[in-house]
Amino acid sequence: MDELATKLFDVQAVKFGSFTLKSGQVSPIYFDFRLIISYPAILEKVAGLMWKKCADNGANVDLICGVPYTALPLATLISVTNRVPMLLRRKEVKDYGTKKLIEGDYRPGMNCIIVEDVVTTGSSVLETAVELRKLGILVTHAIVLLDRRQGGKENLAKHGIELSAVLHVEEIMASLEKQSKVDHKVSEEVMDFIRGHQQSIISPNPRLHVSLDERRSSSKHPVASRLFDLMIAKKSNLCVAADFSSFDEVIKLAESIGPKIVVLKIHVDILEDFTLAKMKQLKKVAKSHEFLIMEDRKFADIANTVHQQFHGGVYQISEWADLVTAHPLPGPEMITHMFGDSSSDSRDTCGCVLILEMSTKNALTNPDYAKEGAKWGLMASDVVAGFVAQSPPDSDFSGWIQFTPGVNSASKTGDSKGQQYCSPAEAVLERGADIIIVGRGLINSSDVVATAENYRTEGWAALTQRITNP
Numbered sequence: 001m002d003e004l005a006t007k008l009f010d011v012q013a014v015k016f017g018s019f020t021l022k023s024g025q026v027s028p029i030y031f032d033f034r035l036i037i038s039y040p041a042i043l044e045k046v047a048g049l050m051w052k053k054c055a056d057n058g059a060n061v062d063l064i065c066g067v068p069y070t071a072l073p074l075a076t077l078i079s080v081t082n083r084v085p086m087l088l089r090r091k092e093v094k095d096y097g098t099k100k101l102i103e104g105d106y107r108p109g110m111n112c113i114i115v116e117d118v119v120t121t122g123s124s125v126l127e128t129a130v131e132l133r134k135l136g137i138l139v140t141h142a143i144v145l146l147d148r149r150q151g152g153k154e155n156l157a158k159h160g161i162e163l164s165a166v167l168h169v170e171e172i173m174a175s176l177e178k179q180s181k182v183d184h185k186v187s188e189e190v191m192d193f194i195r196g197h198q199q200s201i202i203s204p205n206p207r208l209h210v211s212l213d214e215r216r217s218s219s220k221h222p223v224a225s226r227l228f229d230l231m232i233a234k235k236s237n238l239c240v241a242a243d244f245s246s247f248d249e250v251i252k253l254a255e256s257i258g259p260k261i262v263v264l265k266i267h268v269d270i271l272e273d274f275t276l277a278k279m280k281q282l283k284k285v286a287k288s289h290e291f292l293i294m295e296d297r298k299f300a301d302i303a304n305t306v307h308q309q310f311h312g313g314v315y316q317i318s319e320w321a322d323l324v325t326a327h328p329l330p331g332p333e334m335i336t337h338m339f340g341d342s343s344s345d346s347r348d349t350c351g352c353v354l355i356l357e358m359s360t361k362n363a364l365t366n367p368d369y370a371k372e373g374a375k376w377g378l379m380a381s382d383v384v385a386g387f388v389a390q391s392p393p394d395s396d397f398s399g400w401i402q403f404t405p406g407v408n409s410a411s412k413t414g415d416s417k418g419q420q421y422c423s424p425a426e427a428v429l430e431r432g433a434d435i436i437i438v439g440r441g442l443i444n445s446s447d448v449v450a451t452a453e454n455y456r457t458e459g460w461a462a463l464t465q466r467i468t469n470p
Ligand SMILES: O=c1ccn([C@@H]2O[C@H](COP(=O)(O)O)[C@@H](O)[C@H]2O)c(=O)[nH]1
Pocket: 241, 243, 296, 357, 358, 359, 360, 388, 405, 406, 407, 408, 419, 437, 438, 439, 440, 441
């Protein structure tokens, strides 16, 4: 480390004086690592140490991505030397061609390590992580040549990113002082500045503050794309849970509130008078009022059984459901194979909605469960259109849609059987809901049309507020 610190000082990649940083602060030390490209031996040494740090930390690496621009040569060298594929993040979108911000070959669910030269607050690393996460790429580690120790490690940890640094500012100062490159006074001045300038950052969540149009273009499932279109066209994020035992009641409700909703959710197995002919009738209503039908089947068996439950039996769910819920409990293979093989038509006509968290008190769906389920969902982006949750999952992806049940404006607590409720605004603004699911709060009201309009207005206003005022 002494050798590296000296080399960086000698080529003036570490400078002392008075420097105005991006944040406006005036710093007594400046790291100009752009210079390293003029010294291939130093570049090679640094890239080697960074990759070693990464390997020592046991990070899972499928891809690496450099933060533009200074870290790009470092990332390229690491990529080529270690045969690890690289992604390129653009700073600005081109207004021609593919208009992509991230270039390269990737699949959702892949682990990407971010490579950076210097971290102060961590904001540049986070900006890159946000863009990668929008595409379903997992980002849990970043590797940096120098950590200025001004809060970056802590800030990134809050966003699920572990930062590893080859050098820390106090090591550089100690080393340069030991070798009489700087005197003790300068060293003290630098360390006082570092201690006095700890900074935090607030970061946009990858999904919560992105426009629906933009999310629609990153969505990977045709049913999710259709749902984004409906939300935009109908200015609605309302899904109604039509939990009646009579199919005629469901159809009557759908006819009256159809213009206000984007999804009608049913439990087909509680309908006493289910017939495929009545389902055809409901499909007609859904077509004319433009809403999707979600079967809240909550599949949770082995893939072979779920496949039969989905396609067969008396309900023939695959014939009519636009969305169907499933627990990730049985594992990723069930999710991948539930609709059949990759050529199955159902993959385009029906989207799986994974239940990552339940709304009930004492549910076993804890954060680790939700995190793992979300990861599996990302790996099956041709099957999964969204998820049911009470908070944004760790592995978030802006092309997915979050459905949040347990919404009821009239009850602050819940029912007497474990269900918990919150308001539409709380569901959207605090819990990350894109779509609010309202059941008894609407279907038991005396004027379902007026109540649907109230939920639609409140839910939509909250969603608009969240997008426009991050
Ligand atoms: O975690 C979950 C998952 C699904 N639900 C379903 O949503 C509705 C809620 O009905 P309310 O009358 O508004 O309580 C119902 O169909 C549940 O099966 C859920 O509540 N929680």
